[in-house]
Amino acid sequence: MSVLPYGRQTIEDDDMASVAEALRDAFLTTGPRVDAYEKAFAQAVGAPHAVACNSGTAALHLAVLAADLGPGDAAVVPSLTFLATANVVRMTGAEVVFADVDAETGLMTAETLRTALGANPGPAKVKLAMPVHLNGQLCNMSSLAAAAQDHGAVIVEDACHALGVADVGAARHSQSACFSTHPVKAIATAEGGVVTTRDGQRAERMRRLRSHGMTRDASTFVNTELAFDGNETNFWYYEMPEIGWNYRLPDVLCALGINQLRKLARFHERRREIASLYDRLLAPLAPHVLPVSNANAEHGWHLYVLRIDFATLGLTRARFASAMRERGVGSQVHYIPVHLQPYYRRRYPDVSLPGADAYYARCLSIPFYPAMTNADVHHVAETITSLVRSAS
Secondary structure (H helix, E strand, O other): OOOEOOOOOOOOHHHHHHHHHHHHOOOOOOOHHHHHHHHHHHHHHOOOEEEEEOOHHHHHHHHHHHOOOOOOEEEEEEOOOOHHHHHHHHHOOOEEEEEOOOOOOOOOOHHHHHHHHHHOOOOOEEEEEOOEOHHHEOOOHHHHHHHHHHOOOEEEEEOOOOOOOOOOOOOOOOOEEEEEOOOOOOOOOOOOEEEEEOOHHHHHHHHHHOEOOOEOOHHHOOOHHHHEEOOEEOOOOOEOOOOOOEOOOOHHHHHHHHHHHOOHHHHHHHHHHHHHHHHHHHHHHOOOEEEOOOOOOOEOOOOEEEEEOHHHHOOOHHHHHHHHHHOOEOOEOOOOOHHHOHHHHHHOOOOOOHHHHHHHHHEEEEOOOOOOOHHHHHHHHHHHHHHHHHHO
């Protein structure tokens, strides 16, 4: 029996044609399609600058590096997120301060951010806060920015779940916003990420950092003896003013991204339609089964997550998900609170976040992607309804 996954890419004939065309050209990586993709992405989200890279994790890492996060600093991260949001902070040598989240939405709030800022026990100074638009729900960015500013911190948005929402990525309340184009996200480039910012100098620095920290800008060269032959720049010459990484996104994947961006509005609308249908079909299961509260009218609709009262139903989540799978319906859990991971438990042993624990205890992501048919949605809803009523 085939199983509906919780998410998957939508790749169509014109997407494959765009990749085939790129394969026939001279550049497979670091060619003209990178610049074209960055311009198209920036236009799509309303930001002056976009920097493409090879994963959402790389996007987050570039953003915190460009914010000069490092040893002696700290960043506040909500515990309800993927590992990468916290890990990129540690990759700079900075410390993580975990914030609790609203138990119903899973979102960092101004209140939980202020609590985390006040609870920071170590000598490291909090320089950044990194709210996550979990599932596609939007954090209240103006209130978060105000809370961060009161403590001398700035915002880097983890917007990997929210591509397609008006103004998300415009970075009006943040230093930068980070996106993922992994196959289950709003658009796909196989793997990929993008950072958007309103700061041109920051964007240029991130472009250097994604390519080993190298520059070929002759106006910045320090070692003039090696760089120049008289008045001419040696064509092979480059310098590395600071260490960087190999985070480049190939031309061939940018070709796919350019084509997928043209479909972003259609994909987002279809996700909204599926969410509306789920809302209607699953409404009779309240209060045992409820969709995660939509904290904001706007929504990226990356995931459709249910809050299920497993204890009242007399089932564990594992058994409930297994029974769904036996009927052809896949699921996933987003996410295990990061502060519970062994690495972070060892480093920060006294963290207690009841909101994150409560959200995690009930959440289950069900199949949700644009290629689903209405019949697929009905099958998922009927499966969940049958299991809940049997348990009840």
